[in-house]
Amino acid sequence: MPEEESGTPHWLFGDQLGPHFVDPARGGPHRDAPLLMIESRRVFGRRRFHRAKAHLVLSAMRHRAAELGDRVRYVKAGTYREGLREAVGDGPVTVRHPTSHAALAFVRGLPSVRVLPAHGFLMTHDEFRTWADGRGTKHLRQEDFYRWVRRTHDLLMEGDDPAGGRWNLDHDNRRPPPRGATALGVPAPYRPRESDIDAEVRSDLDRWSREGDVEFVGEDAPRRFPATRREALAALRRFTEHRLTTFGAYEDAVLAEDATMSHSLLSSSLNLGLLDPAECVERAEARWRSGDVPLNSAEGFVRQIAGWREFVWHVYWYFGARYREGNALRHHGALPDWFTELDGEGTGANCLTHTLDQVRTTGWTHHIPRLMILGSHALQRGWDPAAVTDWFHRSFVDGYDWVMVPNVVGMSQYADGGRMTTKPYTSGGAYIDRMSDLCGPCRYKPSVRVGEDACPFTAGYWNLLHRHRDRFEHNARMTRAVRGLDRLTDLGELLEQERDRRD
Numbered sequence: 425m426p427e428e429e430s431g432t433p434h435w436l437f438g439d440q441l442g443p444h445f446v447d448p449a450r451g452g453p454h455r456d457a458p459l460l461m462i463e464s465r466r467v468f469g470r471r472r473f474h475r476a477k478a479h480l481v482l483s484a485m486r487h488r489a490a491e492l493g494d495r496v497r498y499v500k501a502g503t504y505r506e507g508l509r510e511a512v513g514d515g516p517v518t519v520r521h522p523t524s525h526a527a528l529a530f531v532r533g534l535p536s537v538r539v540l541p542a543h544g545f546l547m548t549h550d551e552f553r554t555w556a557d558g559r560g561t562k563h564l565r566q567e568d569f570y571r572w573v574r575r576t577h578d579l580l581m582e583g584d585d586p587a588g589g590r591w592n593l594d595h596d597n598r599r600p601p602p603r604g605a606t607a608l609g610v611p612a613p614y615r616p617r618e619s620d621i622d623a624e625v626r627s628d629l630d631r632w633s634r635e636g637d638v639e640f641v642g643e644d645a646p647r648r649f650p651a652t653r654r655e656a657l658a659a660l661r662r663f664t665e666h667r668l669t670t671f672g673a674y675e676d677a678v679l680a681e682d683a684t685m686s687h688s689l690l691s692s693s694l695n696l697g698l699l700d701p702a703e704c705v706e707r708a709e710a711r712w713r714s715g716d717v718p719l720n721s722a723e724g725f726v727r728q729i730a731g732w733r734e735f736v737w738h739v740y741w742y743f744g745a746r747y748r749e750g751n752a753l754r755h756h757g758a759l760p761d762w763f764t765e766l767d768g769e770g771t772g773a774n775c776l777t778h779t780l781d782q783v784r785t786t787g788w789t790h791h792i793p794r795l796m797i798l799g800s801h802a803l804q805r806g807w808d809p810a811a812v813t814d815w816f817h818r819s820f821v822d823g824y825d826w827v828m829v830p831n832v833v834g835m836s837q838y839a840d841g842g843r844m845t846t847k848p849y850t851s852g853g854a855y856i857d858r859m860s861d862l863c864g865p866c867r868y869k870p871s872v873r874v875g876e877d878a879c880p881f882t883a884g885y886w887n888l889l890h891r892h893r894d895r896f897e898h899n900a901r902m903t904r905a906v907r908g909l910d911r912l913t914d915l916g917e918l919l920e921q922e923r924d925r926r927d
């Protein structure tokens with residue numbers, strides 16, 4: 425930024441809260457530029473967000489403002505436009521590239537706002553576009569992208585080759601939970617202590633609810649996730665030093681009494697901008713190189729951030745604003761009330777009950793319950809992918825538009841027809857039974873597909889394959905599964921049963 429623009433205010437969105445977002449060396453505002461933050465109440469009125477998510481976002485913003493002190497002007501307003509008018513009038517302001525299409529269109533439509541390049545990711549938009557355009561295909565694959573990022577940033581590399589000789593250690597990272605165990609027995613994740621700011625936030629949210637300005641879903645228990653840079657660094661340190669070792673092998677496993685397993689719980693900190701992805705993957709690699717962490721755990725964590733998270737961010741922008749409208753399978757079913765209300769008692773399936781209860785009380789669950797329980801059930805029941813996407817966005821503390829559109833439209837609901845994944849991510853009950861301890865207490869049996877004991881996932885899986893047989897039988901990764909329909913002697917009875925199913 426030229427020296428004459430050193431006095432131009434810089435606007436920080438509520439997901440741009442780390443120091444790297446205002447670092448001039450990283451393309452940020454001038455070191456002397458005043459900062460602006462706007463707390464818009466309408467943001468929380470447009471959607472029925474999880475109460476814990478609203479609390480976390482507001483707590484993080486207000487904590488950041490307290491840290492910045494006199495350098496920041498913190499405006500509480502009905503809308504962003506009103507906040508800007510109060511703070512700068514018609515004067516100029518800069519802002520980092522926002523994280524949603526709607527926010528970007530808004531700031532670009534303001535004549536006095538100059539948008540700086542996006543930050544908080546390993547690759548730039550231009551770098552990804554060059555990579556994607558050079559592939560000569562409409563289909564993009566995370567694995568190819570991941571290898572490119574690893575080479576570009578020299579992550580877990582030994583010369584020109586991947587550490588250990590393999591790029592992907594998924595095969596080593598799919599172990600079911602230890603037999604008979606109710607917990608992994610690893611140290612607990614970092615838990616922050618609430619401050620006076622949290623009490624103030626909780627009081628404001630209560631008042632907004634009473635006044636009818638906002639309506640929430642879920643519970644607002646004591647804050648579980650970092651709201652400051654200091655807390656986020658403590659959480660990163662706690663994970664890499666005490667929990668990363670066992671992360672890899674059990675990253676796909678689920679235990680009813682151990683919700684967090686060895687997962688990092690860093691997604692909300694990354695998505696608020698409190699952590700930079702580079703520092704996360706570099707710390708994991710350092711732990712492996714020092715001999716303190718096995719390669720499969722380090723690689724699994726690096727793949728989550730430098731692979732999947734990075735890929736999802738760039739797919740969101742590369743495929744454009746209309747990507748969210750994808751509905752290749754033409755699913756239009758409405759989400760039932762028990763699902764939207766996070767009411768685990770509304771379903772007889774123990775895995776759904778358990779997962780919804782966890783989302784209701786925490787606003788979080790790890791990727792397998794999200795994908796293979798919640799998302800898989802929505803896909804099998806034929807619910808509208810746009811509604812499913814909105815539900816995930818609202819219900820999770822780490823849910824943002826850029827996160828959930830590719831994850832739900834592209835991966836979970838296969839609504840893009842395979843532009844970013846090779847097949848639908850769904851299964852029968854046998855997978856859930858193998859990877860969790862949730863099926864034992866369930867009234868349904870994962871091996872049963874017809875009758876009172878029929879597992880909704882087992883029956884739903886075959887029903888989904890039947891509905892979309894013409895499409896799936898031409899998918900190389902689905903052909904064998906689709907041919908299994910021909911071996912079902914009770915297919916007609918199953919289809920009739922699924923037409924009447926309510927959970």
